[in-house]
Amino acid sequence: xxxxxxxxxxxxxxxxxxxxxxxxxxxxxxxxxxxxxxxxxxxxxxxxxxxxxxxxxxxxxxxxxxxxxxxxxxxxxxxxxxxxxxxxxxxxxxxxxxxxxxxxxxxxxxxxxxxxxxxxxxxxxxxxxxxxxxxxxxxxxxxxxxxxxxxxxxxxxxxxxxxxxxxxxxxxxxxxxxxxxxxxxxxxxxxxxxx
Amino acid sequence: xxxxxxxxxxxxxxxxxxxxxxxxxxxxxxxxxxxxxxxxxxxxxxxxxxxxxxxxxxxxxxxxxxxxxxxxxxxxxxxxxxxxxxxxxxxxxxxxxxxxxxxxxxxxxxxxxxxxxxxxxxxxxxxxxxxxxxxxxxxxxxxxxxxxxxxxxxxxxxxxxxxxxxxxxxxxxxxxxxxxxxxxxxxxxxxxxxxxxxxxxxxxxxxx
Numbered sequence: 001x002x003x004x005x006x007x008x009x010x011x012x013x014x015x016x017x018x019x020x021x022x023x024x025x026x027x028x029x030x031x032x033x034x035x036x037x038x039x040x041x042x043x044x045x046x047x048x049x050x051x052x053x054x055x056x057x058x059x060x061x062x063x064x065x066x067x068x069x070x071x072x073x074x075x076x077x078x079x080x081x082x083x084x085x086x087x088x089x090x091x092x093x094x095x096x097x098x099x100x101x102x103x104x105x106x107x108x109x110x111x112x113x114x115x116x117x118x119x120x121x122x123x124x125x126x127x128x129x130x131x132x133x134x135x136x137x138x139x140x141x142x143x144x145x146x147x148x149x150x151x152x153x154x155x156x157x158x159x160x161x162x163x164x165x166x167x168x169x170x171x172x173x174x175x176x177x178x179x180x181x182x183x184x185x186x187x188x189x190x191x192x193x194x195x
Numbered sequence: 196x197x198x199x200x201x202x203x204x205x206x207x208x209x210x211x212x213x214x215x216x217x218x219x220x221x222x223x224x225x226x227x228x229x230x231x232x233x234x235x236x237x238x239x240x241x242x243x244x245x246x247x248x249x250x251x252x253x254x255x256x257x258x259x260x261x262x263x264x265x266x267x268x269x270x271x272x273x274x275x276x277x278x279x280x281x282x283x284x285x286x287x288x289x290x291x292x293x294x295x296x297x298x299x300x301x302x303x304x305x306x307x308x309x310x311x312x313x314x315x316x317x318x319x320x321x322x323x324x325x326x327x328x329x330x331x332x333x334x335x336x337x338x339x340x341x342x343x344x345x346x347x348x349x350x351x352x353x354x355x356x357x358x359x360x361x362x363x364x365x366x367x368x369x370x371x372x373x374x375x376x377x378x379x380x381x382x383x384x385x386x387x388x389x390x391x392x393x394x395x396x397x398x399x400x401x402x403x
Contacts, residue, residue: 142282143210147218184203184211189218191211193203 008046011039020070022079033083036072040080041090045120050164051094054078054114081116092117117167126171129159131180134194146172146183146190206285213278220271227264231257 013019013035023029043062044052054077057063064071072080084091095113121129130149134140137154148154150168155161160168172192175181185191234257241250308314 143207143214145211145214145218147222148214152218152221182202184201184208185215189211189215191207191214193207195202 008043011035014039014065015068017068017070020065020068020072020076022073022076033080036080037084037087037090040084040118041120044118048162049118050167051115051117054081054116084118089122090119092119123167123170123174126160126163126167127174130168130171131175131194133158133160140194143191143193145185146192149192206281210278210281213274213281217271217274217278220267220274224264224267224271227260227267231260231264234260 019032019035023032040062044050054074058071058074058077063077081091081093085093093113094115094117133155134144145152146165146168150161150163150165169183169190172181172183175194176183179195181192181194183190183192234253238250238253238257241247241253
């Protein structure tokens with residue numbers, strides 16, 4: 001899903017060795033966490049990555065600056081992920097039924113997964129995108145397949161073309177709760193009708 | 196999820212099935228396209244190695260896959276036509292339903308009006324009442340012209356005087372423009388001529 005067309009431009013901090021070391025001073029640490037979370041978000045947005053595997057990515061250029069030979073350790077990565085989760089729900093662990101409403105006592109225990117959703121666009125934002133597209137193309141009241149939304153020819157120009165199907169389902173569930181859509185059909189041929 | 200009852204009809208399910216079939220065909224096409232690309236790449240490799248028969252084989256396979264693609268294209272078209280027909284039929288059904296409802300309402304309104312005979316009777320009654328009223332106003336109008344005409348005319352004259360009097364008070368009586376010739380001196384004719392000429396000249400000068 002990575003488009004090698006225009007390479008990602010890393011921010012200035014990326015070339016600053018202390019950026020990869022966990023800061024002790026609280027204020028600096030908070031600033032560090034904030035900068036890391038925005039770096040992760042823009043990286044994933046650029047490469048259109050919806051889910052990442054932490055262990056995988058620990059070796060990749062996002063967390064490992066080969067030039068400086070500095071890397072962000074796995075536990076530090078998790079810290080950033082947890083910060084993103086608690087801050088504004090921009091990350092979510094994808095394994096099992098982790099409810100990320102953990103009251104803070106699940107520091108390392110609750111977030112033990114490896115696969116993380118990175119919401120450079122939250123499911124709500126995806127939901128409103130899909131909704132406005134459906135309204136714009138006057139497809140309210142018609143039946144669409146989930147496959148068609150992610151991989152169909154009709155949606156090729158939209159933002160959500162090629163989106164991870166699970167993420168799309170999350171977004172559609174939000175619309176279902178609002179009463180704006182209904183999902184039906186079998187497991188691998190799900191359809192959705194918008195109202 | 197039991198709050199809102201399902202708003203999915205059987206027709207929706209049917210359309211979903213059709214669309215799922217279409218999606219499956221679409222996926223199949225993509226797979227085959229990938230295969231043909233691979234075969235072309237393989238053929239190129241074989242040629243580079245100088246292995247003509249294997250390259251030919253790869254190309255033959257690619258040809259076969261392309262024919263499969265064409266067949267699926269045709270089937271896709273069929274499916275899409277059917278799907279759009281179903282969707283259009285649903286719309287037509289709605290139109291017919293709308294017409295039914297509209298006609299029913301129209302009939303109800305007609306019934307409320309009480310039927311055509313009722314309307315005719317009503318129109319007749321209205322015409323009668325209007326004619327009656329005309330007669331009454333004529334009678335009343337006639338009586339006035341016999342008895343009080345003089346009084347009315349006197350009142351009209353008085354009003355007229357009042358209105359004119361108002362006009363007289365607002366405008367000043369202007370002196371009337373003299374239209375007689377100026378008194379000529381009758382001494383000499385020549386003089387009189389000159390005098391006559393002068394006022395004429397003056398008059399002309401003024402005009403100029």
